[in-house]
Amino acid sequence: MDDATPEQPHKRRVRYRGTHPHRFDEKYKELNPEKYAADVEHVISRGDTPAGTHRSICLAEVLDILNPQPGEIAVDATLGYGGHSQEILKRILPDGILFGLDVDSIELQKTETRLRNAGFGPERFIAVHSNFTALQNMLPKVGHPAVDMILADLGVSSMQIDNPKRGFAYKNEGPLDMRMDQEKGETVAHLLSHLSEAGIAALLHDNADEPNAKVIARGIVGKRQEMTTTRALSKAVKLSLAGLNLDDKAVAQAIRRTFQALRIVVNGEFSALEAFLSEIPYCLKSGGRAVILTFHSGEDNRVVDSFEKGKLAGLYSRTQDAEIRASNEEKYSNPRSKSVRLRWAIRS
């Protein structure tokens, strides 16, 4: 062995109970898709998303509307795993450029490495650690004040949801964090340590249409000293609903909505989306295309409203007449696509 290369200690793979790994960190095959391609394919064929990856939603529909052409300039405002970006890049080569933005520096670095390894050099694919609210400010600085297409696939990625350490998953134990950008902002645990009961109820109602917002808020406040983990929050929601005679499905939905509402707050998702929507027309060339994938009514209403107003103001020549949803086949093979709505607009 070369003296200059320190020997790497042999790492035993994690052991799991039973025939299948259950915990995120036990899924070593899924977390190494290059080495275990057949196992990863098997997970996908079951309708699951392999740990540490993300399956792009409405890929064919997105490409159909964005219609990327060689030499065009593209922005993927929510790079994530880079699945949409990779397909756009293939179509805009050899001279096109794609700017991929993400607030999550942890996943951004991994995606940049993955796309570099897939052959996209720094002159064609530029990874940017940024909120998409900074797009209009950023584009002139990189020499492209207006671009041919902008994509945003809102919300969180499967990598973020599945990794218990990020605190998004109500089914797994983890720190109650939920920040997409772990370099700034307040964790959910911190938010719940000081927000008033009325404040919590309002955000559950406004961000997730939770019908039992007041009851849940009371339950959360009663347990807020212990509220540092995802399980503690799930348990507090469940306990707060105990007197209402709800079935398990309704309780699970309330927990899911509570997590969604809090995630939206700590990431400032609605204010960021509104700012971004107001910038899009000024970042697109004439004839430029914008596609946005939304996953709940709070996002979708804002996008529809902005595109309609933009059309009335003459900023867009066309917007979608009817919503586009994932095909039945996609919904079956990737359940995370069930709630998607695709919206598009063309710059006049």
Ligand SMILES: C[S@@+](CC[C@H](N)C(=O)[O-])C[C@H]1O[C@@H](n2cnc3c(N)ncnc32)[C@H](O)[C@@H]1O
């Ligand atoms: C659903 S994933 C995108 C998946 C991607 N389309 C793909 O095919 O792999 C959404 C990503 O957007 C990022 N994100 C969410 N809000 C953002 C914002 N305001 N600015 C930049 N990135 C954001 C998240 O961190 C996450 O990585």
